[in-house]
Amino acid sequence: MNWLTEPSLQGSLYILAFALIIYGLMGMTGPRTAVRGNWIAAGGMGLAVVATLLSGMADAWLIVLGLVLGTVIGVPAARKVKMTAMPQMVALFNGVGGGAVALIAWVEYRQYDGFAEQPLHVSLATLFAALVGSISFWGSLVAFGKLQEILASRPLTLGLAHRPLTVLVFLAGLGCAVGNPLGIRSELLIIGVLVFAALFAVLMVLPIGGADMPVVISLLNAFTGLSAAAMGLALDNTALIVAGMIVGASGSILTNLMAKAMNRSVPAIVAGGFGGTASAGALAAIGDQTVRGTSAADAAIQLAYANQVIVVPGYGMAVAQAQHAVQEMAEQLGNHGVPVYYAIHPVAGRMPGHMNVLLAEADVPYDQLKEMAEINGEFAHTDVVLVIGANDVTNPAAETDPNSPIYGMPILRVNQAHSTIVLKRSMSPGFAGIDNTLYFEPKTSMLFGDAKGSVLEITAELKAL
Missing domain, CATH: 3.40.50.1220 (TPP-binding domain)
Structure with missing residues (x-):
């Protein structure tokens, strides 16, 4: 076996990458070390990508192509964005991560014929990733629209039918996800998960008022991390599991801290924010x-x-x-x-x-x-x-x-x-x-x-x- 593809080498590179990511995050606790921390964490993530490519996957060129396209699009966008537009850029970039996880889940479902021959944890993790990743993607798009003032920042609802419809849509998506472990093998199920999750995300974020938007961005960021970690579990990819858990945990902690700072509970914020107009x-x-x-x-x-x-x-x-x-x-x-x-x-x-x-x-x-x-x-x-x-x-x-x-x-x-x-x-x-x-x-x-x-x-x- 080529020494470059040895599991021990890949594991060692992953450990080094995670150490760099965590050390870089520590640097972001203060403005004087934040830039350096960003570079160190980015270096760690780059090393994790290299370690993944060394695993000998047949379609590695697709990953390289994705990296090139992402760099060509992302770097100029990040360099040109104004500080005033940073929140919506964060929302958009975070949403893209959740969308990528949802698409990977769909591909895995198709490739393994609905996980008919796979362990139960693989199907459960993949469907969870599809559900949460889709919520993160579409919810982040709505948040971006509000922050960019494409959509009104005030709460937007369908009246009395809004909350019952939101609950119904979520239960429909959850039902599609549960169907697979119960033995129903149909691509329509995974499509149903993605579509109903998307509708739920839109219905969830639209009623949230502008004052709650920072909390929503943090919450959706945590969703992206959790979906990535679940997808890493399904793919048996250590890098995705660790990176996803770091993002999910930090996003969850930040969401809770911000909700407390507003003297609100996260469920209350999700159920409908402060409202956009006074009485x-x-x-x-x-x-x-x-x-x-x-x-x-x-x-x-x-x-x-x-x-x-x-x-x-x-x-x-x-x-x-x-x-x-x-x-x-x-x-x-x-x-x-x-x-x-x-x-x-x-x-x-x-x-x-x-x-x-x-x-x-x-x-x-x-x-x-x-x-x-x-x-x-x-x-x-x-x-x-x-x-x-x-x-x-x-x-x-x-x-x-x-x-x-x-x-x-x-x-x-x-x-x-x-x-x-x-x-x-x-x-x-x-x-x-x-x-x-x-x-x-x-x-x-x-x-x-x-x-x-x-x-x-x-x-x-x-x-x-």
């Missing part, structure tokens, strides 16, 4: 109130003479690509002896860690980034809070209005600061689709305009002081 009563209660405007010059004076400043970044900062301008402003405040901190809500932006990545890109010192639990006690002792495009995560209605769709979600307690300056383009609601009562409080002033332009104007005024 008519809630809108009427604030509809006749006015906001207080300010100028860049007045904002600069407040900031320059503050005891400390807390910046609350949100998706509006990402859209305006204002992170570098914010860092320059913070440096100017430092020259005036004013300490600056950044309050990071767990679901700020449209994916986990969105704000951390943006600020790390602008070389914001990591010790200035404060998580919600750490910073919430500081707002009451802070002269000025600068909110840049953050909406739902600063809305006091989450704590004060039982009728609000986001009631119960932990927020950054910005309203406790002595003064709040909000940078926004307009009074349009956030991703959850509801008005922010913070904007109407007497301690809040609004500076309308592009976030980057407004921050640059404030910085210029600070330099002139």
